[in-house]
Amino acid sequence: MLPFDFDYYRPKTLKEAVDLFQYLEQQGKQPFYFNGGTELLTLGRIDLAYTEAVIDIKGIAECSVMQVSGDHLLLGSSLTLTTVEEANLFPLLTKTASEVADHTARGKITLGGNICARIFYREAVLPFLLADSRVLIIGAEGKKIIPINDVFQGQLRLEKGEFLVQLATENRYINAPFFTVKRRQQWDTGYPLITLAALKIDQKIRVAISGLCPFPFRSPFVEDAINRKDQSFEERTEGAIAALPQPILDDIEGSKEYRIFVLRNLLADAVETLDRAVF
Incomplete structure (x- = not known):
């Protein structure tokens, strides 16, 4: 109550x-x-x-869209994570969303609710950041379509009275090789320690992370380091660690040092896996 x-x-x-x-x-x-x-x-x-x-807003038709339109996949903000998972139209999103909370909670948590939440994990946004998705937002000034990487800076920067209606993602990103892992310290459905999602497109690896900082992020500086093919896996990983945004979380879920230790291993796994992927 x-x-x-x-x-x-x-x-x-x-x-x-x-x-x-x-x-x-x-x-x-x-x-x-x-x-x-x-x-x-x-x-x-x-x-x-x-x-x-x-x-x-769940009764608004545009917020419940789930369809391919031309070369884009459209997903409404009112779709539950379970609905997205079962449809499996965006495999990276499916895998990432399937790790949020537990099955019962995912039947209630919506795509838009997770992305716009105040809690800082917001893992469902990671695939959209990697895929250069575009968001449809509406408010008193009408509709606007914006690249998500322009409007999501730590959180979705909405003006008062605006809300997220849909997300549009190009098919080429949906079909690209990906890697995603969620690490927890306490239990199978507990809050994440680190969630890392990565995608390979145009022979470049993209990385987005949740649980490391008080906000989910995708960093061009981390990606620059990861994609230095003239360096060893270890050098690329250490370069990415050095380029991380601040602050790093240090809380009951895990210390700053432990989070970086876990992330270092996840980055190495992502780079090794996606380096071999052909697309």
Whole structure:
């Protein structure tokens, strides 16, 4: 149970959702877009989230799209991780999403909810960062389509009243060789210590990481180091470690030193695996 009451709205169109947010904001209701709802329930119980009006966007058709359109795969933000996993239209996303929480939770957590969450893991964003996906966002100013790497900087940088509608990914990235591993320290479905996703495209390896810093990221500096083919695996890995963004997490899940130790081994495995991949 949440320690506060709220009004519940379920709009059927994008415009209705945006108009509702503006109206409720003017009424001082602190409206909250609701997709999977797991974060509101989790944070609301410990007084880290509050709203007087929930706008549930799961009934909006555009948010539940899952289809190939031309040379792109379109995925709506309201798709659950279980739905994405079972459809398996984007194997790297399937494997990464299948490691989030447990099966029961994945049936409730949505793609958009995970990507836009306040909790810093947000593993579902990693494949989209690697694939140069584009996001469809809507707000009071209308729709806009933006490369995810332009708008995701530690988190999805949304203006007040905006929400994520869809993600579009080119087929060539979907079919590219990939490597993804999640390491936990405590139990099979516990919070991750490190999640690493990598993809090989145009003979270059791309890397995105969650759980190392207080935000998921893809770094061009790490990728520059990883792709120095004139160096040994060890030199490439150490160059990538030296290029990591800061700060590195140091918490109950694992110390800074242990996280870097685990990451060093995962990077070496990713480089060795994808160096051999032909695409």
